[in-house]
Amino acid sequence: xxxxxxxxxxxxxxxxxxxxxxxxxxxxxxxxxxxxxxxxxxxxxxxxxxxxxxxxxxxxxxxxxxxxxxxxxxxxxxxxxxxxxxxxxxxxxxxxxxxxxxxxxxxxxxxxxxxxxxxxxxxxxxxxxxxxxxxxxxxxxxxxxxxxxxxxxxxxxxxxxxxxxxxxxxxxxxxxxxxxxxxxxxxxxxxxxxxxxxxxxxxxxxxxxxxxxxxxxxxxxxxxxxxxxxxxxxxxxxxxxxxxxxxxxxxxxxxxxxxxxxxxxxxxxxxxxxxxxxxxxxxxxxxxxxxxxxxxxxxxxxxxxxxxxxxxxxxxxxxxxxxxxxxxxxxxxxxxxxxxxxxxxxxxxxxxxxxxxxxx
Numbered sequence: 001x002x003x004x005x006x007x008x009x010x011x012x013x014x015x016x017x018x019x020x021x022x023x024x025x026x027x028x029x030x031x032x033x034x035x036x037x038x039x040x041x042x043x044x045x046x047x048x049x050x051x052x053x054x055x056x057x058x059x060x061x062x063x064x065x066x067x068x069x070x071x072x073x074x075x076x077x078x079x080x081x082x083x084x085x086x087x088x089x090x091x092x093x094x095x096x097x098x099x100x101x102x103x104x105x106x107x108x109x110x111x112x113x114x115x116x117x118x119x120x121x122x123x124x125x126x127x128x129x130x131x132x133x134x135x136x137x138x139x140x141x142x143x144x145x146x147x148x149x150x151x152x153x154x155x156x157x158x159x160x161x162x163x164x165x166x167x168x169x170x171x172x173x174x175x176x177x178x179x180x181x182x183x184x185x186x187x188x189x190x191x192x193x194x195x196x197x198x199x200x201x202x203x204x205x206x207x208x209x210x211x212x213x214x215x216x217x218x219x220x221x222x223x224x225x226x227x228x229x230x231x232x233x234x235x236x237x238x239x240x241x242x243x244x245x246x247x248x249x250x251x252x253x254x255x256x257x258x259x260x261x262x263x264x265x266x267x268x269x270x271x272x273x274x275x276x277x278x279x280x281x282x283x284x285x286x287x288x289x290x291x292x293x294x295x296x297x298x299x300x301x302x303x304x305x306x307x308x309x310x311x312x313x314x315x316x317x318x319x320x321x322x323x324x325x326x327x328x329x330x331x332x333x334x335x336x337x338x339x340x341x342x343x344x345x346x347x348x349x350x351x352x353x354x355x356x357x358x359x360x
Contacts, residue, residue, distance in 0.1 A: 005029060012038050015045075018280055023228035026276045032268060039275035039306030046285055047308045050359075051345040053336045054352060056106035056139075056312040057098035061086050061125070065112030067144075069189035071178070071220055073256035075112045085114065088125050092132055099133050103333065106312070106352045107133075109140035110173055113192065119153035119160070123167045130168025137170045137352040143201035143212070144176030147193040158204045165208060171352055172205050174213025174248055179222040180230045187221055188259075199237055206243025211353065214244045214284075218273055219252040219265035227273070231280045238283045245354060246286035246309055249274050250293050267298055271305045278306025286354065291331070300339050310336055 004025050011018060018026075029035060062085040065075030076082050086094075098104055107129065122141070129138060141149070141164065149164075150157045161169075178185065180195035193201065205212050214234045218227055238244050251265040251273075265273075278287050289307035291299035292314060299310060314330050333349075337360055340347040349358040 001031070001034075005031075005034075009038065012042060012279065015282075017282055020228055020232060023231065023276060023280050024225060026279065027224040027228065027272070032272060032275075035272055035275040035279075036305045039278040040304055042278055042282070043287070043306045043308055049344075049346050050348045050356075051303060051308055051310060051340045052286065052348050052350045052354065053310040053333075053340070054105055054312040054350050055101060055103040055333060056108050056314060056352075057095070057104060058108045058110075058314055059086075059091060059094055061091065061109065061111035061122075062114050062117070063112050064114050066115045066148075067113050067189060067192040069178075069192065070258040071188055071217065071252060071254075073253075078115070085117075088121075088128055091125055092128060095129055095133055095136070099136060103349070104136065105357070106137045106139055108173060108314075109138065110142055110145065110175055113145065113148045117152075119149045119155070119163075122149065123163055126164060126167040126169055138168050139171045139173050139352055140164070140169050142173055142176040143198045143205070144193045146172070146201045146205070147197050157201050158208070161201075161205050161208055161210065165210060169210070171210055171245070172202075172212035174215040174244075174246070177215050177230070177234075178217045179220075179226050180233045181222065181226045184220075184222050184226060195233070199233065202243070203237060203241060206237075206241035211243055211245045213246050213248060213288075214238075215248040215250055216273075216277070217250040217252055219269065220254075220259055220262060228280070231277060235281055235283060238281070242283075244284060246288050247277060247281055247284050248288040248290050248311075249277055250290065253293070267301075270294060270298060271302060274302045274307055275305040296331070296335075296339060300343060303340070303343050303345060310340065312336075 008022050063074050063076055064078050064083050068075055095107055146160055149160045177198055202212055216230050251270050254260050254262045286309045287307045288309040288311055289299035289302035290311050313333055337347045347360040348356055
């Protein structure tokens with residue numbers, strides 16, 4: 001081990017923040033067990049042996065999307081055979097059915113950027129859901145969607161967020177960040193929010209008291225330096241607002257996308273990226289092992305590489321599976337609990353704000 005890595009280990013032990021140069025050195029390091037050891041130390045210091053999960057239901061309102069990102073297999077044009085769009089009544093039907101589970105605490109709502117739906121449609125859906133199910137947390141609309149709503153409505157981002165908050169949005173999911181690099185976004189997703197716009201929408205949400213998540217989609221055309229820069233941009237905003245609740249690593253799945261020639265990231269890369277995210281994001285309490293993208297066995301292993309959250313039961317994820325994700329589309333609560341216990345951790349059922357409901 002070289003002197004720089006020794007110095008990094010000392011910094012971590014002393015609770016000293018890592019630099020960009022440190023992050024690049026960690027990605028260059030091939031000692032995966034050492035990286036896991038350091039990340040697990042930090043995880044233990046920050047959150048102890050609790051591993052969180054919730055009982056949630058995903059609802060994707062439409063897959064019709066103007067963005068048509070090269071890495072996405074979910075979005076399509078309106079005339080595609082795969083295209084669908086939900087009426088408000090259909091959304092309410094799905095939500096009421098999900099709410100027959102007494103443990104359900106969250107509806108996770110994200111969609112394509114529909115070219116014709118007015119902003120009022122989304123406001124009406126949220127208001128109707130909140131009226132029908134007032135006890136269910138509505139985690140709805142990524143920062144990218146917020147920017148889209150601002151564009152179609154002609155309203156400032158802050159006003160869009162205020163209207164949705166009044167209607168019943170309780171927090172925002174973390175998708176759409178991809179890689180916060182203008183170079184990457186121009187190559188892969190030039191028709192949606194820029195890196196600066198994603199960060200600004202998150203900032204405005206946090207100022208209004210709306211918590212959100214953060215994410216990184218890696219393993220496509222980005223450089224390792226761009227991964228590090230992405231993590232540091234999130235860390236800087238978290239320093240300013242404290243509004244991010246958790247960070248999620250999304251390994252890129254290329255099947256059925258315009259980047260189908262790219263190989264899936266290795267499990268080695270997935271665990272390394274998880275560990276380095278924990279080490280660089282020193283102001284994030286929660287790092288999510290998103291089993292939908294990782295598969296359940298790898299998500300379980302990631303609990304030894306800095307992760308302390310397993311997301312939830314999900315039921316029924318569509319976006320990642322369109323790109324070839326091989327994991328189940330939902331999990332039973334008992335499966336999540338057993339997965340956590342097998343690694344000697346303590347399963348904790350939480351709500352969307354990370355309030356503890358049950359220690360199991």
